[in-house]
Amino acid sequence: MKNCCLTSLWIEECDIDAKGIECFKKLLLQTQCLKRLVLDANPIRDQGAKFLGAGLKENHSIHYMSIQNCSFGHIGLTTISEALVHNKTLIELNIDGNRIGNCGVKLLYDMFKGGFSLKKLLLHRCIINPDDQCILHLKALNEMEDFRICIDHTIEISLQISNTQHEPEKDSIEPETRNAGCGVIVGEKLFVWGGQTERVGGMRYLPCSESHPFDVFDFTTKMWSHQPTSGDVPELGIGSSLIAYCGWFYLYGGLTEYEENVFAGDIYKVSMDTFQWKIIAIPPACKTTIKPSPRYTAGIILHDDRLCMFGGVGPKIVEDQDPGAEWVKAVNRDKGAFGWNNEYYEFDLKAECWSATLEKDAYRPKPIGSFSFCKYSCHKAILFGGCGSEENGCTYSDRMHHFDLEKHVWTRPVKKHSLPWPIGCRFHSMSALFDPQCKAVACEEPRWMVLLWGKISKLTISKDAWALNVDTWTWKKLQLCESLKPRAWHIACTNAQHDIVVFGGNLVEEYPQRGAVANLCIIPFDQILKVE
Numbered sequence: 001m002k003n004c005c006l007t008s009l010w011i012e013e014c015d016i017d018a019k020g021i022e023c024f025k026k027l028l029l030q031t032q033c034l035k036r037l038v039l040d041a042n043p044i045r046d047q048g049a050k051f052l053g054a055g056l057k058e059n060h061s062i063h064y065m066s067i068q069n070c071s072f073g074h075i076g077l078t079t080i081s082e083a084l085v086h087n088k089t090l091i092e093l094n095i096d097g098n099r100i101g102n103c104g105v106k107l108l109y110d111m112f113k114g115g116f117s118l119k120k121l122l123l124h125r126c127i128i129n130p131d132d133q134c135i136l137h138l139k140a141l142n143e144m145e146d147f148r149i150c151i152d153h154t155i156e157i158s159l160q161i162s163n164t165q166h167e168p169e170k171d172s173i174e175p176e177t178r179n180a181g182c183g184v185i186v187g188e189k190l191f192v193w194g195g196q197t198e199r200v201g202g203m204r205y206l207p208c209s210e211s212h213p214f215d216v217f218d219f220t221t222k223m224w225s226h227q228p229t230s231g232d233v234p235e236l237g238i239g240s241s242l243i244a245y246c247g248w249f250y251l252y253g254g255l256t257e258y259e260e261n262v263f264a265g266d267i268y269k270v271s272m273d274t275f276q277w278k279i280i281a282i283p284p285a286c287k288t289t290i291k292p293s294p295r296y297t298a299g300i301i302l303h304d305d306r307l308c309m310f311g312g313v314g315p316k317i318v319e320d321q322d323p324g325a326e327w328v329k330a331v332n333r334d335k336g337a338f339g340w341n342n343e344y345y346e347f348d349l350k351a352e353c354w355s356a357t358l359e360k361d362a363y364r365p366k367p368i369g370s371f372s373f374c375k376y377s378c379h380k381a382i383l384f385g386g387c388g389s390e391e392n393g394c395t396y397s398d399r400m401h402h403f404d405l406e407k408h409v410w411t412r413p414v415k416k417h418s419l420p421w422p423i424g425c426r427f428h429s430m431s432a433l434f435d436p437q438c439k440a441v442a443c444e445e446p447r448w449m450v451l452l453w454g455k456i457s458k459l460t461i462s463k464d465a466w467a468l469n470v471d472t473w474t475w476k477k478l479q480l481c482e483s484l485k486p487r488a489w490h491i492a493c494t495n496a497q498h499d500i501v502v503f504g505g506n507l508v509e510e511y512p513q514r515g516a517v518a519n520l521c522i523i524p525f526d527q528i529l530k531v532e
Contacts, residue, residue, distance in 0.1 A: 008036040021048035028055030028062065035061060040068040049076025057083035062090050069097035074104035081111040084118050094122040099434075101127045102134045102496060109137040112144065122150045127434070129187065129496035133220075173224050175215040176206055177518040178504045180238035183491040184249070186272070190217040190501060190520075191227070192491065194240050194254065197516055203258070205236035214275070217503075217520055219495065231276035234268045239296030239370075243307060245349055247272050250307065252347075253314075255296040261338050263314045265294030267307075267347065286353040292345050293317045299373025301381055303405045307347040310383065310403070313369035317341050322356040328367045328389045340367035340388050344408075357408045364410050365401050372430035376449055376470045379406040384451065387426040396424035396456060420475050422466045428454025429492035431500050433467075433525070446470060450478070450500060453486040461488050461506065484521055498525040 021044045027034070044052070049072040056062065057079075077100050084090065100107075105128060108121075121141075128134065128151065141149050181195025192215040196203045207213055211228035218225065234240075237254030244250075248271055254264040270277045282291065298312030315338055317327045322343040329339040342365055344358045358364060371386025383401040398421065402411045432446035449468040456462045463486045465478040490505025500523040507517055 005033050006031075007033055009034060010036075010038040011042070012038060013041040016042040016044065016048075018044055018048035018051065020044075021051045025051040025055035028052070028059040031059070032061050036064045037062055038066045039070065040066055041070070043071045044076075045071045046073060046076035048072065050079040053079030053081075053083040055083075056080065056090065057086050059087060060089055062087075064092045065090060066094035067098070068094055070095075071098070073099045074101055074107055077104045077107055081107055084116050085111055088117045090118055092120040092122075093118060095126070096122050096124040097126070099127045102129055104128075105134050105137050105141075109140055112141065112147075116147075119146060120148045120150070124150065133188075135187070173215075173226055175217075175224050175518045176208070177516040178206055179489040179506045179516040181206065181491055181504055182240050182242040182251075183493060183503060184242050184244045185493045185495055185501065186244050188219045188496070190219070190493065190503065191242070191244075191249065192216070192503060193242055193249075193251065194237060195504065195516075196238050205238065205256070207236070227275055229270055229275045229277055231270070232268065232279040233277050234266070234279075235264050237264055237296065239313075240264070241298065241300040241309075243300065243302050244272075245302055245305075250349070252300060252307070252309070253294070253296050253298055253312065255313075261315075263294035263296055263338070265292065265314075280352050282354070283352060286351065288353055288355055290321050290345070290354040290356060291318075292321070292343060292354060293341075295341070295369075297369040297371075299371055299383060301373055301375055303375070303379065303381075305349045307349065308344075308381070308405055309347070310344045310373060311340070311342055311365070311368050311371065311386070313340055314338055317343055322358065323360040324358055324362060324364065326367050330389060340369050342367045359408075362409070365399070365412070368397060370426035371397070372428060372451070374430045374432055374449060375405075376432060376446060380404055382430070382449060382468075384430060385422075385425045385428055385454065396426055398422060398424035420477060422451055422464065422475060423456050423462065425454035425456050425462055427489040427506075428452060428462070429490060429502075431492050431494050433494060433500065434498050452490070452492055452500075452502065453488060453505075455488045461486050480523060484523065485517075487517070495522075499523060 016039065044067070049070070052067065104126065138149070138151065141147070175192065176197045178195035178197045181192055183190055183192040195206050197206055211226070212233045213226035213228045216225050216227050234251055235254065235256045237256035240254035241252050242249060248269045251268045256262050256264050267280045268277055269280060282289065292309070293314055293316065295312035295314030298309050300307055300309045317325060322345065325341060325343040327339050327341045329337060344364065345354050345356055347354050365383060366388055368386040368388040371383055373381060373383050375381045381403045383403065386397050388395055388397060399412065429452045431450045433448040433450050434446050447470060449470060451466040451468065453462045453465060465480050466475050467478055468475050485507050487505030487507050491503045493501050495501050502521045502523065504517060
């Protein structure tokens with residue numbers, strides 16, 4: 001190879017593993033002519049990245065190298081970053097789609113402080129969660145002379161927000177006890193909105209304060225604070241959905257009058273900069289006038305730049321908006337008739353318009369609400385559990401459905417009764433869980449879906465927690481700390497450390513809505529893996 005005159009080498013998607021990469025280490029050590037090397041989408045993993053780093057350290061010819069989607073994490077990045085400090089010829093490095101995370105960003109920052117020759121580094125889709133420390137590292141990298149770092153647009157937004165972020169209150173406040181609220185983690189903070197709490201005279205919807213604040217928990221300081229909001233404040237209620245996207249929170253739905261069965265149907269957004277609410281009206285230029293009927297306990301997830309919504313509970317649906325959908329009326333209700341639906345809508349966050357995308361005769365789950373709806377891959381989601389109405393009355397489902405968010409196709413796997421399987425439930429949570437040591441490539445795909453508790457009958461809260469392996473589609477029961485009390489209608493989110501954060505919910509096994517709590521619990525990743 002010493003006399004080889006090859007200047008560019010592109011070997012993409014060739015199933016090259018660490019053993020194969022060891023040959024490229026020798027190539028990098030020997031070649032004097034190779035300028036461009038592309039090894040995208042080969043499962044080289046951490047060991048292969050170490051081989052590349054060792055070769056790159058002594059190389060004096062490579063100008064450009066691309067190792068996108070190569071299944072390595074911050075461990076493999078260690079050797080590569082060490083090599084970048086010594087290498088004086090590499091100008092551009094593309095490591096998009098590798099799971100380097102915040103640890104990888106800190107590693108690059110620590111290594112590069114002493115100087116380097118690299119001019120451009122691409123870090124898209126690298127599982128980076130822009131907490132306060134990570135933002136400082138990214139800012140420092142961006143400000144290095146003659147160096148450019150390319151990151152995801154959402155992370156760029158977080159960098160911009162960090163310049164104008166409101167300071168939290170110095171003294172920690174105690175959040176209200178609540179259930180049926182909604183929450184989302186952004187960076188190192190949990191933002192909580194809505195829900196209900198018990199006061200003298202009955203239940204009260206939150207927030208009760210005139211400043212309509214978010215309750216905010218800072219994982220760095222371990223303190224709660226209030227973040228006041230203003231503007232077109234949404235109607236207060238329960239069972240709403242909260243999504244974070246590009247510097248905004250989006251809120252949809254909710255039950256705003258329990259006794260009269262009044263539901264919210266508008267979508268609101270609030271800036272993470274000014275915390276001023278705005279109600280979103282369908283723009284005149286929008287090609288469709290679709291607006292879903294009001295509802296609560298719908299399933300809403302973020303996919304690309306769209307909010308994807310299925311099902312929920314509310315008044316009769318608008319006919320012909322989603323032609324294949326059904327609405328099943330609840331029985332024994334004297335006021336404000338409501339029922340379950342199986343409509344599917346998408347809200348375009350850029351055009352701010354709703355659309356119905358399912359074919360009229362396409363298969364879809366039966367009308368249902370109070371279920372979990374969560375992504376398990378780049379473009380696929382899973383629906384589990386929930387409550388619907390059938391001939392024998394209100395039922396708690398144990399069905400699991402899959403939905404393709406690109407093809408808009410529902411499927412349902414066959415339940416194997418001989419295998420462990422969660423009992424039918426509602427008001428539970430399901431969270432996607434990533435393995436920090438996972439070597440899976442691309443798309444930031446989780447390894448497990450974690451199902452926590454919920455109601456299994458009108459008066460009974462499940463004591464079980466489950467993990468669903470998305471590789472084998474098998475369930476295993478979890479053994480959690482005894483001090484962690486089972487609950488229903490709680491908030492559950494996954495943080496940057498791959499732990500599950502649980503807040504609020506009902507502990508008492510009675511209905512309606514008693515026994516709400518305000519404690520925040522963190523279930524460590526390692527504990528979740530202790531299965532029976």
